[in-house]
Amino acid sequence: QSVLTQPPSASGTPGQRVTISCSGSTSNIGTNYLYWYQQLPGTAPKLLIYRNNQRPSGIPDRFSGSKSGTSASLAISGLRSEDEADYYCASWDDSLSGHVFGTGTKVTVL
């Protein structure tokens, strides 16, 4: 079972801003870096955000991450149809001595 909790779904119209939350605890988000991954239908996950708020090269600045205490969020601004995907947060968990993923959020572009 996932120890990081995300809403199962989020949606918006093209151009809107969508925010996805990720809730954890002091043993994971509260102490360690948070990562976000995008998984387009039928493909492997892709790194979107690392170290809480850093974007790898090639990731547009429409995607932004933030962290506060034991929670984090991913914001997608200027929503596009190609953003329709599953999004997962992840972090190292000191108690479990392993990486943990969020429950995943399916983003739909209306």
Place this chain on the structure above:
Amino acid sequence: EVQLAESGGGLVQPGRSLRLSCAASGFTFDDYAMHWVRQAPGKGLEWVSGISWNSGSIGYADSVKGRFTISRNNAKKSLYLQMNSLRPEDTAFYYCAKGATVSVAAAGPDYWGQGTLVTVSS
């Protein structure tokens, strides 16, 4: 360009074993930790195991501890996952993933392979 190619998946009976391999290219393999992450069909991601650059630090999810063994051969730029005593709940796509640093714990995966499907069924 980072490339990760998994192989070894397939249909296996409960209780049997399977060995997955991952061939890496496009980066200095022995400078990074490596991970296995799985995804049951239609479900979320689950970290399975990770190994540091020199195999000095290894971690497993509780769900596979004692049954799965991760290893790497830096000379061959290859990552492996030996899976024993397989159960139906191990059925999933298994992804090989490159770590962002030398350490398993310091950072999560940054590049992923396309995955190989393991189906455990009688």
